[in-house]
Amino acid sequence: MNPKTHREATTSGGTRRGRQGLTPRTVAVLVLAALVLVFVFENTQRTRIRLFVPLVTMPLWLALLGTGVIGALCGALLVSRRR
Numbered sequence: 001m002n003p004k005t006h007r008e009a010t011t012s013g014g015t016r017r018g019r020q021g022l023t024p025r026t027v028a029v030l031v032l033a034a035l036v037l038v039f040v041f042e043n044t045q046r047t048r049i050r051l052f053v054p055l056v057t058m059p060l061w062l063a064l065l066g067t068g069v070i071g072a073l074c075g076a077l078l079v080s081r082r083r
Contacts, residue, residue, distance in 0.1 A: 044060070044061065
């Protein structure tokens with residue numbers, strides 16, 4: 001193998017990335033994903049929610065997820081206006 005092509009193959013980023021193993025970021029994402037799954041499966045009971053006038057019945061996890069998404073969007077709007 002030509003030394004020049006060997007050096008290019010190892011510094012291209014594609015071959016080294018596969019050998020890094022589990023990074024702290026990957027572990028954190030996996031732990032958070034597991035916690036989300038546990039949360040969803042523990043909160044499957046249906047709940048009644050009043051949305052101004054109508055009374056809606058939905059799974060509790062879906063109601064909490066919707067509330068979280070609305071809160072994240074409000075936070076993103078506030079951060080983008082300050083910049």
